[in-house]
Amino acid sequence: MRVRLRVDPIKCKAHGMCGELFPERIRMDDWGYPVVDQRALSDDVLEHARRAIVDCPRAALWVEPVDEPGARVRPDDSD
Numbered sequence: 001m002r003v004r005l006r007v008d009p010i011k012c013k014a015h016g017m018c019g020e021l022f023p024e025r026i027r028m029d030d031w032g033y034p035v036v037d038q039r040a041l042s043d044d045v046l047e048h049a050r051r052a053i054v055d056c057p058r059a060a061l062w063v064e065p066v067d068e069p070g071a072r073v074r075p076d077d078s079d
């Protein structure tokens with residue numbers, strides 16, 4: 001299943017942790033909010049994405065199947 005990373009801008013409180021945990025796909029804007037690369041995640045970055053999702057203190061990150069827009073998959077769901 002190909003997935004991409006998504007962020008809920010309402011839940012996010014700009015802690016900035018995700019950008020440190022997953023710099024390959026998340027950069028922080030001038031206010032400390034994440035700007036997420038919307039491309040599908042390749043296998044070599046999935047573990048970093050998982051770490052960012054699990055460690056987000058606001059549970060504001062998830063992955064979305066590319067072929068199923070709007071669906072939410074948390075790492076524990078796909079184990």
Ligand code: SF4
Pocket residue numbers: 007011012013014015016017018019032033034055056057058059060061
């Ligand atoms: S770790 Fe979570 S709350 Fe913090 S900036 Fe990233 S998405 Fe937002």
